[in-house]
Amino acid sequence: MSLSSFKIAHKLITGAGAIEQLAAELTRLDVDNPLIVTDAALVKSGTVALALAQMGGRDYEIFDRVQPDPETAIVEDCMRTYREGGHDGLIGLGGGSAIDIAKSVAAYAGYHGALEDLFGVDQVPRKGPPLIAIPTTAGTGSEVTNVAILSDKAAQLKKGIVSDYLLPDVALVSPQMTLTCPRGVTAASGIDALVHAIESYLSVNASPITDSLAIGAIRLIAKALPKAYANGANLLAREDMATASLMAGMAFGNAGVGAVHALAYPLGGRFNVAHGLSNALLLTHVMTWNKMACVERMQDIAEAMGVKTAGLSLNEAADKAVQAMAELCAAVEVPAGLRSVGVTQEAIPAMAVEAAGIERLMRNNPRRLSAADIEKIYRAAY
Numbered sequence: 001m002s003l004s005s006f007k008i009a010h011k012l013i014t015g016a017g018a019i020e021q022l023a024a025e026l027t028r029l030d031v032d033n034p035l036i037v038t039d040a041a042l043v044k045s046g047t048v049a050l051a052l053a054q055m056g057g058r059d060y061e062i063f064d065r066v067q068p069d070p071e072t073a074i075v076e077d078c079m080r081t082y083r084e085g086g087h088d089g090l091i092g093l094g095g096g097s098a099i100d101i102a103k104s105v106a107a108y109a110g111y112h113g114a115l116e117d118l119f120g121v122d123q124v125p126r127k128g129p130p131l132i133a134i135p136t137t138a139g140t141g142s143e144v145t146n147v148a149i150l151s152d153k154a155a156q157l158k159k160g161i162v163s164d165y166l167l168p169d170v171a172l173v174s175p176q177m178t179l180t181c182p183r184g185v186t187a188a189s190g191i192d193a194l195v196h197a198i199e200s201y202l203s204v205n206a207s208p209i210t211d212s213l214a215i216g217a218i219r220l221i222a223k224a225l226p227k228a229y230a231n232g233a234n235l236l237a238r239e240d241m242a243t244a245s246l247m248a249g250m251a252f253g254n255a256g257v258g259a260v261h262a263l264a265y266p267l268g269g270r271f272n273v274a275h276g277l278s279n280a281l282l283l284t285h286v287m288t289w290n291k292m293a294c295v296e297r298m299q300d301i302a303e304a305m306g307v308k309t310a311g312l313s314l315n316e317a318a319d320k321a322v323q324a325m326a327e328l329c330a331a332v333e334v335p336a337g338l339r340s341v342g343v344t345q346e347a348i349p350a351m352a353v354e355a356a357g358i359e360r361l362m363r364n365n366p367r368r369l370s371a372a373d374i375e376k377i378y379r380a381a382y
Contacts, residue, residue, distance in 0.1 A: 004207040007164060008144045008250050009133065009171040016239065018174035019134065022091075023056030025170045029130040031089030033059040035082050037102040038093045039066040045180040047136055051093055061085045066098045069268050069275060071151045072159070075104045075115060082109060089130040092168070093177075095189065096140025096275070099133045100148040103166045106131045107148070110165075121360065124163035133168040136177045138228070138241035139189025139276055141196055141249020143171035151269060158265040160360070173246050175239035183229055186241075187332035188276030190225040193217065193245040194328070195279040198287070198301060199258045200251035202294050203364045213251040218304040220244035222328065229332045258365030260286045262358040263374060266351035273341045280334045281341065284326050285381040291318045293367035298322075338382045348378045 013021050026034065042048050043064050052060070063081050066074060078101055082090070092102025107118055110128035118124055133143035142148075148161045181189070194217075200206060201214035224240035231237070263286065264278035273281075291298055298318035302309055305324040309317040335341060352375035356362065362369065369377075 004205070004209075004254070006209055006254050007146055007167060008253065009168040011170045012144070012173065012246070013170065014173040014243065014246065016175060016235070018172045019050055019054055019177060022051060022054040022132070022134075022172060023058075025132060025172070026056065026058060026089070029089060029132075029169055031058075031130050033085070033087050034089040034091050034132075035078075035085060035087040036060055036062045036091045036093055037066060037078060037105065038062065038064050038098050040064045042094055042136060042180075047177060047180050048093060050177065051091070051134060061087065066094060066101050068097055069151045069272065070097045070101050071153055072115060074101055075108065075150060078105050079108050087129075089132070091132045091134060093134045093136065095135065095137040095185070096142040099135065099140070099142040100150065102131060102133065103142070103148040103168070104150060104161055107161055107163065107166055118161050119159045121162045124161065124165045127165045131168045132170045132172060134172045134174070134177060135242070135245070137181050137185055137189040138178055138238070138245040139192040141193065141245055141252060143168055143173065144246060144249040145253035147253075149275075156269045157354075158269050162360070171246070173242050175235055175242045178238050178242055179232060179235070181232065183232065186229050186232060187225075187334060188274060188280060189245070190221060190228065190241060190332065191280040191283070191329060191334060192276035193241070193248045194221045194225075194325070195260050195283050196248040196252040196257060197221065197244075198283070199260055199364070200248070200255035201301065202290060202297055202366050203255040203258060204366060205364055206255045210251040210255040213247045214255070215300065215304050217244040217248040217251065218301060220247070222305045222324070225328065226331050256361070256364035258361055259290065259369055259374075262361040262365075263355045263377065265358060266354045267338070267341070267343060270347060270351065271342050273343070277334070277341065280329055281338055282377070282381055283329070284322050285377050287322050287325065288380075289369070289373065289377055290365065290367045291315070291322075338378065343382070345379075345382060348375055348382070352378060
């Protein structure tokens with residue numbers, strides 16, 4: 001067994017009623033005036049109010065200008081609000097966008113240079129203010145990872161801040177906080193969690209710990225996602241999805257993700273396709289390409305998805321894994337084909353070059369891919 005390390009949020013509180021621990025955790029972290037980073041839709045839906053009821057009488061301010069696939073400009077805006085409000089901690093409440101903004105501001109608050117300096121691996125010089133992450137979707141796993149992904153609209157690129165200083169001090173994972181999640185977001189975020197689990201299981205950096213988390217997440221998602229999509233008020237399905245997303249986040253936060261994510265980034269940067277949807281559109285096509293490098297592990301994925309593989313060859317079982325993924329995506333009505341989200345064929349060669357250059361992710365992939373290979377995958381997904 002090769003040497004590995006395991007990183008997660010410093011404290012996890014999960015299950016029904018987890019949100020009720022918010023005041024106690026703020027007290028433990030000595031936070032008296034937090035900035036709550038969220039979006040306007042969550043304020044309107046009443047989801048933010050569930051957290052406000054647990055603030056224990058503290059002062060707070062709400063920053064609700066987070067948008068999907070958050071831009072660097074939003075981090076700057078949120079940073080000004082944090083400093084001008086005299087805040088001493090952050091609560092990221094929402095999907096991956098809100099939590100990534102809160103993580104970025106926490107990193108930025110402890111640094112007096114430019115935000116651009118923090119992009120890359122281990123560029124954050126020190127721990128920032130206390131950070132509590134409260135996910136309202138079951139998908140991104142951002143509450144337990146050391147990565148924040150931001151969009152640079154001017155450069156049409158996704159950029160990452162990767163540092164252990166981004167790991168939240170506390171993750172409060174409560175199924176009640178996901179009950180207002182719309183069906184489309186439930187589907188896209190659920191498939192995003194599935195991609196995290198699959199890519200971490202197939203990663204060259206996988207370990208026995210991440211393997212157990214990834215396979216467990218795949219089993220839960222295969223059963224729970226259709227139920228959560230069919231009936232958003234199904235609290236048991238929501239709890240299973242919240243748990244699966246957390247497990248997948250812990251898996252990929254340590255084993256890493258691969259080509260699906262690398263190929264998805266140009267879709268967001270160039271065509272504003274939501275991250276979870278980008279992953280869903282590419283998943284089966286990348287799995288098909290990767291199959292020869294990890295056929296035994298793809299058989300494991302098929303079995304975790306509920307496929308009976310007895311009597312099948314390894315290749316047949318691997319193909320069944322791809323088929324099961326396609327059927328799940330169809331069941332939750334994920335659009336088919338890159339053309340359905342406005343991607344143009346003319347952009348494919350440049351996107352392939354861009355994706356091939358995302359070495360931070362591509363080096364985790366079980367099969368080495370050239371720009372020419374990636375172009376073929378994009379065209380198959382078109």
